Ligand SMILES: Cc1cc2nc3c(=O)[nH]c(=O)nc-3n(C[C@H](O)[C@H](O)[C@H](O)COP(=O)(O)O)c2cc1C
């Protein structure tokens with residue numbers, strides 16, 4: 120069976136030269152977020168912090184799936200094969216298996232009652248205007264009370280005391296299930312899983328159909344059933360190889376002020392109110408590794424997890440457009456706060472790129488509000504080449520289309536909130552830009568749109584000439 124732990128992935132990153140280990144003292148409340156962010160931004164590396172002020176015995180990892188290379192290490196494929204592999208595997212389901220507590224590292228330490236104290240966890244104070252530390256890496260395991268089917272989704276938690284956090288629930292499956300408990304006037308049991316294999320994070324961030332247990336998807340991604348173990352105080356199951364689990368419940372009524380919070384858009388979600396999570400127990404490994412999920416200014420894992428999910432869905436969705444497009448790459452731009460997508464394709468006929476762009480802006484995900492199509496000769500991950508296409512191959516009057524007043528992602532602060540609704544419901548403009556070469560005109564005229572590369576560019580190898 121493949122390893123299902125967070126630390127296994129972190130060890131693989133380190134072995135492949137993708138991670139920097141910080142043994143000097145760092146402070147999760149003061150400088151860990153900036154250090155992890157700068158380490159990735161300037162060096163492209165993940166971080167592991169081993170000496171934490173105020174949190175002896177813990178380590179914190181950060182920026183562990185921030186790009187395709189790191190995702191490819193997690194899934195165990197070549198980078199070029201990552202998205203096609205995910206497209207294949209999300210179709211499958213592998214049901215989890217139950218294991219005993221004795222075989223579950225997450226049960227090495229069990230803390231009940233007053234011993235279950237959130238302030239002992241090295242939760243990170245992330246963005247400048249956040250009011251306090253948050254846990255952003257918690258996956259909530261809950262159950263539909265009628266069917267007993269599990270749901271797993273990521274929810275941020277503002278720490279508000281030793282046994283209380285805020286709990287933000289956007290209108291998706293978790294909110295639907297919470298509504299069922301509210302109707303019964305019962306608290307909703309929830310187990311927050313913190314620190315597990317990236318495949319489990321991917322599955323929990325993926326928008327799947329209602330009633331599909333996300334652990335089944337994670338199992339398909341890994342090619343093995345996820346090993347689950349029973350919780351101590353609630354009737355739920357959690358990954359046995361996790362680092363940390365917070366067992367608790369979300370109260371059926373009452374809201375607490377929460378926010379602001381530096382978000383995946385790279386801007387702040389402003390202060391609002393959220394549901395209340397009450398802690399019942401904490402279990403963790405003997406030497407727990409906290410996953411310090413970096414949010415806010417791009418690039419962070421927050422953008423990369425969702426971008427990878429959207430890329431998978433769009434690759435699948437766009438392949439069915441017009442009976443099948445020659446789609447070569449899809450890049451959801453984390454650097455644009457998830458709101459732009461670049462499609463690389465080989466249009467077979469004039470107008471086909473626009474059809475693809477329309478589909479990219481109308482998919483299971485609301486995030487992209489700008490879609491750009493580029494040709495086969497452009498590296499869709501290289502913004503220099505994409506921007507070059509945006510000028511040399513775009514005739515604005517015919518290649519730029521704006522669709523006014525459509526549904527927009529909730530975190531796009533520049534778009535309007537639907538009158539009378541919460542900020543979760545926004546309306547605004549979407550932009551399509553066809554930056555593929557115009558195919559009109561004689562074949563020899565196509566050179567007008569070719570990038571003028573140095574002579575013998577493909578044959579000259581710098582290595583042969585460097586001193
Ligand atoms: C790092 C990260 C943090 C997230 N935080 C929240 C959150 O606080 N509240 C929320 O409702 N969704 C949040 N999401 C999105 C949901 O986890 C995601 O949409 C999930 O697919 C919802 O699952 P569901 O369809 O089973 O409800 C977050 C996603 C990521 C990647």
Ligand SMILES: [Mn+2]
Nearest residue numbers: 270271292327
């Ligand atoms: Mn779900």
